Amino acid sequence: xxxxxxxxxSIAALNSVSVTADTLxxxxxxxxxxxxxVLDFPPIGYRDANNEPAGFDVDYCNDLAKSLEVDVxxxxxxxxxxxxxxxxxxxxxxxxxTSDSLARARxxxxxxxxxxxxxxxxxxxxxxxxxxxxxxxxxxxxxxxxLPEQEWLKIAAKWGEENLYQSYQSENEVFxxxxxxxxxxxxTTNTAIKPITQQxxxxxAGPRMPWVADYTSIVGKxxxxxxxNYLNLFVTHQVRSGRYQELWGKYVGGDAPDLRIPGVMx
Amino acid sequence: xxxxxxxxxPVLKSLPDLIQAGLVTLEIASLAMFLGVVIGLCLALMxxxxxxxxxxxxxxxxxxxxxxxxxxxxxxxxxxxxAFGINLSPFVIILTGLSFNCAxxxxxxxxxxxxxxxxMQINSARCLxxxxxxxxxxxxxxxxxRIVYYPITNQMVWAVLMSSLGMLIxxxxxxxxxxxxxxxxxxxxxxxxxxxxxxxxxxxxxxxASRLLAMRLFRY
Amino acid sequence: MQExxxxxxxxxxxxxxxxxxAALKTLWISILSITVGxxxxxxxxxxxxESRFAGGIILAPILDVFRSVPLIIQLVLFYxxxxxxxxxxxxxxxxxxxxxxxxxxLVSNVARGGIESVEMSMRRASRSLGLTYWQDxxxxxxxxxxxxxxPAWIGVVLGVMKDSALVSVLGYVELLKASQILITxxxxxxxxxxxxxxxxxxxxxxxxxxxxxxxxxxxK
Numbered sequence: 213x214x215x216x217x218x219x220x221x222s223i224a225a226l227n228s229v230s231v232t233a234d235t236l237x238x239x240x241x242x243x244x245x246x247x248x249x250v251l252d253f254p255p256i257g258y259r260d261a262n263n264e265p266a267g268f269d270v271d272y273c274n275d276l277a278k279s280l281e282v283d284v285x286x287x288x289x290x291x292x293x294x295x296x297x298x299x300x301x302x303x304x305x306x307x308x309x310t311s312d313s314l315a316r317a318r319x320x321x322x323x324x325x326x327x328x329x330x331x332x333x334x335x336x337x338x339x340x341x342x343x344x345x346x347x348x349x350x351x352x353x354x355x356x357x358x359l360p361e362q363e364w365l366k367i368a369a370k371w372g373e374e375n376l377y378q379s380y381q382s383e384n385e386v387f388x389x390x391x392x393x394x395x396x397x398x399x400t401t402n403t404a405i406k407p408i409t410q411q412x413x414x415x416x417a418g419p420r421m422p423w424v425a426d427y428t429s430i431v432g433k434x435x436x437x438x439x440x441n442y443l444n445l446f447v448t449h450q451v452r453s454g455r456y457q458e459l460w461g462k463y464v465g466g467d468a469p470d471l472r473i474p475g476v477m478x
Numbered sequence: 479x480x481x482x483x484x485x486x487x488p489v490l491k492s493l494p495d496l497i498q499a500g501l502v503t504l505e506i507a508s509l510a511m512f513l514g515v516v517i518g519l520c521l522a523l524m525x526x527x528x529x530x531x532x533x534x535x536x537x538x539x540x541x542x543x544x545x546x547x548x549x550x551x552x553x554x555x556x557x558x559x560x561a562f563g564i565n566l567s568p569f570v571i572i573l574t575g576l577s578f579n580c581a582x583x584x585x586x587x588x589x590x591x592x593x594x595x596x597x598m599q600i601n602s603a604r605c606l607x608x609x610x611x612x613x614x615x616x617x618x619x620x621x622x623x624r625i626v627y628y629p630i631t632n633q634m635v636w637a638v639l640m641s642s643l644g645m646l647i648x649x650x651x652x653x654x655x656x657x658x659x660x661x662x663x664x665x666x667x668x669x670x671x672x673x674x675x676x677x678x679x680x681x682x683x684x685x686x687a688s689r690l691l692a693m694r695l696f697r698y
Numbered sequence: 699m700q701e702x703x704x705x706x707x708x709x710x711x712x713x714x715x716x717x718x719x720a721a722l723k724t725l726w727i728s729i730l731s732i733t734v735g736x737x738x739x740x741x742x743x744x745x746x747x748e749s750r751f752a753g754g755i756i757l758a759p760i761l762d763v764f765r766s767v768p769l770i771i772q773l774v775l776f777y778x779x780x781x782x783x784x785x786x787x788x789x790x791x792x793x794x795x796x797x798x799x800x801x802x803x804l805v806s807n808v809a810r811g812g813i814e815s816v817e818m819s820m821r822r823a824s825r826s827l828g829l830t831y832w833q834d835x836x837x838x839x840x841x842x843x844x845x846x847x848x849p850a851w852i853g854v855v856l857g858v859m860k861d862s863a864l865v866s867v868l869g870y871v872e873l874l875k876a877s878q879i880l881i882t883x884x885x886x887x888x889x890x891x892x893x894x895x896x897x898x899x900x901x902x903x904x905x906x907x908x909x910x911x912x913x914x915x916x917x918k
Contacts, residue, residue, distance in 0.1 A: 216558030252882045254705035259883050261707040263716055293659040299664060300482060300781040319664040337636075379648050379658065380566065384882040385557070391885075392560035407705040411885055417802055482782040544856075545902040546895050547863035554891050557881070561888035577860060635766075642768035648866070653771065667778045674767045674775060681766040 235304050235439040236433065239282055247273035248287045248297050248306035252384035254407045255463040256309055266461040269307035272326070275455060276305065276446055290382055292357035293318050298431050305443065306431040309401065311359040321436065322429035323443035326450070328469040329401045329426040331360045333418025334387065334408055339396035343419050352377045353386045353395035358450075360399035374430075391415055401426065403464050408409040409445075427473075447471075484552055488663045489672050499655035500676045504684075506644070506651055507637040510573055514580025514637070515630065519619075521581060524589035536585070542663060543582020548640050551575050556647050568649035574634060576640055587629040591622035631688040635681055642677070714893070715881045720876030721897040727790065727872060728859040731797035735858070736851070738798065739805025744835075746806060747813045757806075764803035770864050772796050777868050793865035797858060804854045811850070812843030846915065852909040856902055863898075873897055 249269045257267040257398045265286045267404065267412060273377040277284035285305050297303040298320045309344050312322040335341045339343055341351060354361040356379040368374045378395060380386045391412045400408075405417045430443045450456045451471065460468035524529065524536035543551070552575040555566060597617055603613035645653035656673040660666045742761060746753040764772065777792045787795070816839045824838045825831075866875035877894040881887050 250877075259879060261710070261883075263879060265882070280723070292657065293869075295664040296660075296666040296778060300667070300778050302781050315662075316664065328608070356657065381646055383801050388557050388560065388885070388887060389880075390559065392565060393563065394560060396566045403745070411706045441913070470697070489774040541903065542895075542899070545860075545906060547860040547874065547897040549863045550891070550895060550898060551868075553874075553887075554895070557887040558891045561886075564725055639766075642770050645770070653768065655773075667775065667782075670771050670775050670778070675773050678763065678766045679769065 221325075225239050225346065228236065233390065235436050236280075236442055238385045239280055239304055242282070244283045244285045245273070245277040245280060245305065246285050246287055246303045247276065248289045248294060248303040248308060248310040249273060249382070250291060250294070251288045252382045253309060253401070254404055256401075256403060257307075268327070268349050269309070271459050271463075272307050272450070273305075275450065276443075279446060279449070291355045292381075294357075294431065298433055300435070304432070304439075308431075309426075309428045310431050311426050312429040313359065317434075319434065321432045321434040322329050323440055324428050324447050325427040325471050326447045326456075327428050328471065329403055331363070331399055331421035331423065331426060332402045332405055333397045333420035333421065334390055334400055334405055335397045335416050336390050336393060336395075337416050338393070339398075341397050341418055344422055346419075347397060348373070350396040351394070352397055352399065353380055353389045354399040355380055356385050359423075359426055360401075362419065363421065364399055367422075387412075387415070406465075482667075483667060485663075486668055488659070488665055489668045492659050493672070495659070496652065496655060496676060497674060499650060499652040500680055502650070502655075503638060503641050503652040503677075504680055506569075506572060506641050507575065507634065510576035510580055510641070511630075511634050511637050513573075514584050514633070517577065518584030519582035519588055521585035522592060525585065526589060526592060539578075539587050540582045543579050544586070548575065548579050549643050550647065551579055552643055552647055568644070568647050571647055572641060572644045572651070573650045575643075576637055578638065579635055583636075584626075584630065584633055587626045587633070588622060591625040592613055592618065594625055595621055604657035627692060627695075631685065634684055634688070638677070638680055638684060652680075705884060706885055709880070709886055709889060713880055713884075717873065717876055717890075717893055717897060718899055720871055720873045721901065723870070724859070724872040724874075724898075725901060727793055727797065727865060728855075728862050729800050731794055731862070732855055732858055734794075736805050736854075737800040737803025738764065739804035739810045741804055742806035743809025743811075743813060746810045755770070761806050762802040765802050769796070769800060769861050770867055772800065773864060789865065789868035789870035792868055793862070793870055797862060797865070800861070801858050803852065804857070805851065808847045808850045808854060812841055812847035813847040814843075816843045823831055849909055849913050852905065852912075856906055859902060859905075862897070 226289075249257045249265065249267070251259055251265055251267070251270075252271075253267075255267055257265070257269045257442065260266040270286060271415040273284050273286060287297070288305075289297060289306065289308060291308075294306050294308050295316060298306055306327075309327070310316070310322075312325065316322075328400055333341065333347075341347055341350060350367070353366060354364055354377075361379055365374065365377065368377050378389070380389060383400060383404065386395075386400060387404075387408050389395045390431075391414060397418055399421065399466045402420070430447065432439045432443055455466045521536045521539055525540065528536070538680050552571060555571045555575050555578075558570075572661065598611050599617055600610075603617045604610065608616065611679055641651050643655040644651045645657045648654065651657060656669050660669040663669070703710070742757060747755055773793065773796050775788070776796050777789065780792060801804045821834055821838060824834045829837065862872060863874040865872055866878065869875065871879065873894055876891045880890045886892065
């Protein structure tokens with residue numbers, strides 16, 4: 213009897229060795245990759261004339277699904293949803309220009325950087341903002357839960373001007389706010405400057421923001437190292453095959469930024 | 479299956495801020511209700527006693543407020559009016575939107591209240607030598623207020639709940655503040671769970687206050 | 699260096715279809731939630747009426763939570779909670795679940811009021827004529843009480859239909875979300891919000907018109 217019980221207990225113990233999440237297996241079993249993107253961030257993510265998702269990140273989703281030989285399910289997200297969907301397991305992976313901050317890395321896992329941006333202002337032509345110091349006393353807008361918001365609030369706190377800052381739900385609402393005159397300057401990403409200033413006569417490219425370049429990574433479950441390894445490999449393959457340059461040229465134009473950080477072994 | 483780790487510490491750290499934001503919610507709901515009652519009363523009287531453009535103005539206001547979502551109305555006061563170059567601050571947008579909405583709903587409640595008062599009473603009051611202003615303010619409106627007291631209380635609860643839409647237009651009442659903290663710490667579930675509890679408490683406080691007030695007002 | 703594609707495209711007739719389809723989605727999510735929620739609400743209302751313990755002590759406080767916490771917060775909480783317990787719900791299903799419970803909590807009060815509006819003497823009479831308890835409930839209480847609270851139920855229906863706009867927060871492309879998508883693409887907030895408003899009005903106004911006619915007919 214004792215033997216049987218110990219045997220049963222040992223089986224139970226074996227089972228309780230937690231079955232870790234393995235996204236690679238899950239995706240293969242499901243046959244679809246649930247891929248989060250932000251679609252109000254032209255040209256990285258937007259909707260074409262037929263309201264279908266398009267853009268640099270969307271193509272990266274398609275490429276990743278192709279590499280896994282599964283179908284793709286594009287999940288449109290807002291900026292502030294990008295991490296919760298991974299933490300709660302609603303998505304397998306999120307593209308969507310996510311800066312790899314250490315604070316975020318406590319919640320989710322990051323691949324190596326797959327694209328690099330820097331933050332730049334888009335200004336209303338009436339506002340006469342040409343440098344960072346011109347922003348003193350002006351109304352600033354940025355999207356909720358983005359790196360520009362967090363960085364700007366540090367500067368605003370120094371100046372004692374947090375009351376002039378207003379957050380919006382999406383990048384597009386930031387553009388609208390600046391175009392309609394609700395704000396004098398909107399903080400966005402350099403890639404979005406060209407399309408948005410072409411769209412509105414009264415919007416101009418503003419100053420580059422004083423914080424460091426924005427290294428953006430693919431987001432996956434923090435506990436799932438094998439999945440993050442796969443994503444790293446995927447990024448290097450995109451570069452090696454020339455696909456990175458091809459898509460960057462198609463959507464942003466010009467040379468794709470170098471993904472290496474000088475003096476760092478990645 | 480359950481591999482989400484709850485982290486309550488950041489939420490507890492910002493609890494004082496959330497309670498502060500709860501007061502903002504209460505404040506905005508009270509303001510919107512006050513405006514809503516005043517405007518709603520005017521709209522109800524316009525719809526019943528006027529003819530021509532003023533009546534149509536009231537009817538249009540009431541029907542739009544009652545037949546489109548509150549969130550839609552807020553977007554309209556935000557980016558819709560912005561297209562005309564009318565830029566309101568988030569605080570004004572939420573106040574305008576809530577007042578607009580409450581006024582429309584309350585106007586119908588008031589109309590029902592007025593219709594419940596027999597015309598005979600107004601006639602009697604006029605016979606006693608009151609002018610129509612006196613008859614309304616001393617005889618009719620006090621009775622109407624009693625009839626619509628319960629619907630007004632209900633509307634106040636709605637106003638508290640509706641103010642949560644402020645988070646979608648960047649206004650920092652309780653939901654907006656919650657969303658802001660959640661976006662910084664990525665602890666969406668924990669933060670919103672705490673916000674839900676605070677809302678529940680606020681609603682109970684509103685209902686309790688309304689009962690106490692009713693006891694004081696209607697003692698005869 | 700090729701010139702990239704245009705990222706903003708103007709409003710075209712196809713987009714009217716897009717909005718129309720989204721309006722149908724709004725209708726669909728509303729019909730589904732209201733139907734299931736109303737049936738559940740009637741059962742809950744009956745329990746509230748019949749049982750002091752199960753109704754008064756257990757069910758009533760639970761239903762009360764759905765009425766005292768903003769819908770938007772309920773949606774966010776449930777949407778984030780479901781995957782933790784292994785339910786992989788899309789925004790549509792999450793929305794339906796929460797809207798259904800929300801409807802049920804509102805309808806339960808209406809249903810209870812309906813049951814209580816039927817006089818005890820009438821129910822005793824029907825029982826003495828030899829009807830069973832269930833026959834009495836379905837053939838006496840339901841038609842008579844139902845008629846009394848029908849306008850209140852219509853009020854709930856209209857409320858839920860408008861509140862379904864909040865499911866847009868989860869990313870379900872109903873009418874309001876569709877208009878946001880189009881605003882992003884076309885940068886024409888005023889035009890698109892106006893069209894969306896007309897769609898909402900067209901969904902809601904006929905029902906409220908019918909309800910007020912119904913009330914007038916019964917008032918006679």
